[in-house]
Amino acid sequence: MTLRQEGRDRMAVNTIAFLRNHAPFNKMQPDALQFFAEKAKICFYAAGNEILGPNSGNVSYFYVIESGKVQARQAGEVTVTEYSILSLGAGECFPIGAVTAGRPSTNIYQALDDTFCYQLPAEDFLALMSSSPEFNLFCTRYIASLLSQSRRELQLQFAQKASEQQTLNSPLAGIGSRSPVTVLPETPLRSALETMSQAGIGSLVVADADGRPVGVFTRSDLLDRVVLAELPLATPIGEAMSKTPFKLDEHATAYDAMFAMATHGIRHVLVTDAEGRLTGVVSERDLFSLQRVGLRQIRQAIDGAADVAALQQAAAEIRQLAFNMLAQGVGAEQLTQFISALNDALTRRVIQLNLENHNFDGIEWSWLAFGSEGRDEQTFSTDQDNGIVFQPPEGADEAALKQRFLAYALDVNKDLDRCGFPLCKGNIMASNPQWCLTLAEWKNQFSTWIRIPQPEALLNATIFFDFRPLYGKTELADAMRRHLLAQTAANPLFLHAMAKNALDCEPPLGKIRDFLTDLEPGHPGKIDLKKYGSRIFVDVARIYAMATGVHNTNTIHRLRLSAQRLSIRNEEINAVLEGMNFIQLLRLQHQYLEGEPGTQGDNLIDPEKLNELDRRILKESFRQARKIQTRLKLDYQVN
Amino acid sequence: MRGLKKFLFREDASAQLPEDLKASLAGWRAAPAPSPDEPHFHTRYVVVDIVSSGLQPDSDKLLGIAASGVWKGAIQPDDAFYVDFSTLDGEGAAVDRQLMAFLLFAAKAPLVTYHVPYVGGFLERAFKERLGVNFQPRWVDLAWLLPAMFPAKEQSVMPLDYWIETFGFEGSGGRRDAMANTLLLARIFQMLLVRAGSKALDTTADLLDESRASSFLRRKH
Numbered sequence: 001m002t003l004r005q006e007g008r009d010r011m012a013v014n015t016i017a018f019l020r021n022h023a024p025f026n027k028m029q030p031d032a033l034q035f036f037a038e039k040a041k042i043c044f045y046a047a048g049n050e051i052l053g054p055n056s057g058n059v060s061y062f063y064v065i066e067s068g069k070v071q072a073r074q075a076g077e078v079t080v081t082e083y084s085i086l087s088l089g090a091g092e093c094f095p096i097g098a099v100t101a102g103r104p105s106t107n108i109y110q111a112l113d114d115t116f117c118y119q120l121p122a123e124d125f126l127a128l129m130s131s132s133p134e135f136n137l138f139c140t141r142y143i144a145s146l147l148s149q150s151r152r153e154l155q156l157q158f159a160q161k162a163s164e165q166q167t168l169n170s171p172l173a174g175i176g177s178r179s180p181v182t183v184l185p186e187t188p189l190r191s192a193l194e195t196m197s198q199a200g201i202g203s204l205v206v207a208d209a210d211g212r213p214v215g216v217f218t219r220s221d222l223l224d225r226v227v228l229a230e231l232p233l234a235t236p237i238g239e240a241m242s243k244t245p246f247k248l249d250e251h252a253t254a255y256d257a258m259f260a261m262a263t264h265g266i267r268h269v270l271v272t273d274a275e276g277r278l279t280g281v282v283s284e285r286d287l288f289s290l291q292r293v294g295l296r297q298i299r300q301a302i303d304g305a306a307d308v309a310a311l312q313q314a315a316a317e318i319r320q321l322a323f324n325m326l327a328q329g330v331g332a333e334q335l336t337q338f339i340s341a342l343n344d345a346l347t348r349r350v351i352q353l354n355l356e357n358h359n360f361d362g363i364e365w366s367w368l369a370f371g372s373e374g375r376d377e378q379t380f381s382t383d384q385d386n387g388i389v390f391q392p393p394e395g396a397d398e399a400a401l402k403q404r405f406l407a408y409a410l411d412v413n414k415d416l417d418r419c420g421f422p423l424c425k426g427n428i429m430a431s432n433p434q435w436c437l438t439l440a441e442w443k444n445q446f447s448t449w450i451r452i453p454q455p456e457a458l459l460n461a462t463i464f465f466d467f468r469p470l471y472g473k474t475e476l477a478d479a480m481r482r483h484l485l486a487q488t489a490a491n492p493l494f495l496h497a498m499a500k501n502a503l504d505c506e507p508p509l510g511k512i513r514d515f516l517t518d519l520e521p522g523h524p525g526k527i528d529l530k531k532y533g534s535r536i537f538v539d540v541a542r543i544y545a546m547a548t549g550v551h552n553t554n555t556i557h558r559l560r561l562s563a564q565r566l567s568i569r570n571e572e573i574n575a576v577l578e579g580m581n582f583i584q585l586l587r588l589q590h591q592y593l594e595g596e597p598g599t600q601g602d603n604l605i606d607p608e609k610l611n612e613l614d615r616r617i618l619k620e621s622f623r624q625a626r627k628i629q630t631r632l633k634l635d636y637q638v639n
Numbered sequence: 640m641r642g643l644k645k646f647l648f649r650e651d652a653s654a655q656l657p658e659d660l661k662a663s664l665a666g667w668r669a670a671p672a673p674s675p676d677e678p679h680f681h682t683r684y685v686v687v688d689i690v691s692s693g694l695q696p697d698s699d700k701l702l703g704i705a706a707s708g709v710w711k712g713a714i715q716p717d718d719a720f721y722v723d724f725s726t727l728d729g730e731g732a733a734v735d736r737q738l739m740a741f742l743l744f745a746a747k748a749p750l751v752t753y754h755v756p757y758v759g760g761f762l763e764r765a766f767k768e769r770l771g772v773n774f775q776p777r778w779v780d781l782a783w784l785l786p787a788m789f790p791a792k793e794q795s796v797m798p799l800d801y802w803i804e805t806f807g808f809e810g811s812g813g814r815r816d817a818m819a820n821t822l823l824l825a826r827i828f829q830m831l832l833v834r835a836g837s838k839a840l841d842t843t844a845d846l847l848d849e850s851r852a853s854s855f856l857r858r859k860h
Contacts, residue, residue: 002740003720003721003722003737003740003741003744004719004720004740004744006720006721006722006723007705007706007707007719007720007721007818008716008717008719009721010705010719010721010816010818011707011716011719011818011822012716013818014818014819014822015716037716038716038717039716040716041713041714041715041716042713042714042716042822042825042826042829043712043713043714043829044712044826044829044830044832044833045833046830046833046834049833067807067808114806114830116826116829119713
């Protein structure tokens with residue numbers, strides 16, 4: 001051994017002695033510690049000096065504090081983690097997220113006391129992460145905790161928005177019309193009526209010169225007190241209005257207003273400030289929209305709905321409830337399944353209602369859901385993807401039967417559209433003769449796609465292989481699934497082609513910039529979170545599920561179950577699922593918070609508009625997408 | 640007479656060396672010393688500590704050397720040196736080679752230690768006797784510089800353990816091996832470099848001047 005080597009070894013002994021006293025190093029193998037010690041420099045930072053900040057560029061070292069104290073505080077004005085200032089002491093590490101992702105730190109790290117740090121170069125940090133399972137676990141957990149922190153942040157935003165909107169405890173100041181139309185009592189009737197007509201309103205507040213309301217004039221007053229009383233239109237409105245209108249202070253609650261309306265049989269309550277001046281009008285309708293809806297009520301409303309109109313109302317309530325749940329901190333995984341569950345109930349009711357006009361007694365058939373609905377992963381904007389499988393009885397006229405099913409399916413498709421599930425642009429609907437097939441035809445169709453994996457067949461596979469029976473004879477769908485899995489097992493080339501296809505779309509991670517935002521023509525600066533985000537997870541999960549014979553269609557179930565069968569470590573798959581859930585949650589947030597109520601949201605987000613932490617986590621989530629893609633690439637030898 | 644004997648001995652020491660060592664030595668002699676006018680960040684300092692059988696450089700034996708490079712603002716994990724002479728019988732070409740290896744490791748860099756008369760004395764004698772080298776590196780003496788740089792803490796020369804305790808390093812008082820001691824000195828030296836920077840002592844030359852001035856002042860007054 002050379003004397004230099006001897007020197008290095010002795011120095012390493014010194015470093016390892018320190019590491020052994022601190023987690024996670026105390027759990028790491030000797031060779032991992034040796035590696036750390038041979039690569040880590042020791043640096044000194046005098047009290048008050050900045051060690052690292054957003055302006056220092058991409059982080060090139062992983063820091064472990066040997067002695068002293070370091071303050072971490074967030075750069076910028078917005079607080080994105082639950083701490084804004086954090087003090088780190090001996091044995092603590094930073095900046096794990098930034099060094100893992102190879103980007104600048106979002107925090108400013110400053111030495112509070114005289115501080116010594118071990119500094120492991122970023123490349124050696126990554127090498128250590130891949131060679132030491134203990135170290136990997138530590139870092140992965142840390143990043144996962146960042147993920148859950150950000151989720152809590154999101155929930156906070158939702159909760160705030162939700163509480164602004166709902167509950168009967170809200171003060172009247174925030175409800176109803178904020179700038180009601182008023183006229184003076186001297187205003188001639190003609191002029192007042194013109195005002196009402198122009199503004200398209202049914203009632204008018206009459207207020208004095210100081211803005212204090214003295215009366216209300218409504219359409220029914222017009223009938224009773226003007227037309228029937230034959231009052232000339234030149235009469236001042238003060239003589240025709242209902243005097244002594246019901247007023248409430250703006251600090252009164254929605255409940256007070258509701259109680260007043262019920263007690264006095266009125267439809268409007270005037271809202272005034274402390275001086276008695278008019279600040280708003282609350283109508284009965286404003287209060288109804290405040291009432292919270294519950295899961296049970298919606299289920300009852302759906303199951304008891306007598307027609308499509310009732311179901312339309314229920315569909316709107318599903319959206320509202322989903323939003324409330326988001327606000328209450330329900331995660332993306334549960335939430336999408338919950339939306340799916342209610343949408344399922346709604347769809348089933350539409351199917352049932354239409355069966356009153358179509359009779360299929362004695363015929364085995366099943367309504368199938370495909371795509372995201374088939375995977376239980378519906379977001380707020382999901383169009384219809386459905387089909388029918390049926391088993392013609394012996395000797396039946398198959399073609400005639402199919403016509404009957406098509407006619408029925410058309411009615412269902414139209415009703416679903418009315419309930420907020422837009423018709424499928426690609427015409428993947430049960431009313432399309434292509435997707436209203438007998439069991440034998442479906443099996444045949446699956447076999448053809450699998451045997452000849454043309455691009456179109458592969459595309460179809462990504463939609464149709466995620467099928468789930470919604471109504472009717474589920475045994476038919478089970479038979480389809482068994483057939484599908486048997487066929488894919490017998491045709492390894494098909495899965496290979498699927499893998500190749502799934503790898504066409506890569507997560508939008510830039511080599512220089514954090515994100516590639518120019519992938520969507522016509523939407524510069526945006527990332528399609530479906531196409532370049534969740535779909536990557538979905539595609540990979542489908543392939544592994546088929547390869548390992550997993551019957552489930554839900555992506556999370558598929559990944560969990562196939563990971564078990566492939567002996568993929570739990571931590572690894574959890575990190576992947578966290579990443580996917582985060583992207584899903586961002587999609588939900590985007591669709592709900594940014595979409596106009598009642599319109600279809602898109603999946604295009606602008607990463608620049610995310611806060612620091614979300615951006616970091618989104619990047620990490622994309623890295624998880626890349627990780628499972630890489631695994632797929634290796635497993636299927638796709639170049 | 641004694642001077643002449645020393646002179647002859649040195650000649651002998653150098654003349655008796657094997658050819659490869661002579662070549663290494665010639666190479667070391669020919670190599671230029673790094674400029675003392677570079678900023679600290681670009682200067683490689685070698686922090687050194689020794690093990691000896693006693694405190695008298697003239698009579699006690701040098702038993703080991705531990706050294707570590709400090710540059711680019713860090714203690715560099717791949718730039719270290721350690722030799723333990725006690726495992727050898729103290730004679731023969733092996734010791735010469737090890738001393739030569741240290742010369743090559745130090746590469747005429749400024750050397751940093753605590754109490755130069757002790758550490759420097761042992762090294763000087765060893766290099767003179769074994770290799771015939773008049774070892775006169777640029778020395779940075781922490782013992783003198785620390786009171787000059789941290790006058791608020793202490794203004795006179797103190798034992799090393801005093802500073803270790805003052806700066807709050809662990810393991811003061813206990814026994815440390817030479818490498819652990821060197822690494823402690825290296826850490827203290829890093830603190831000192833930051834302090835020197837704030838006093839506009841930006842280069843090796845500045846630091847050496849300060850070191851000489853402070854030792855002069857303190858010895859005189």
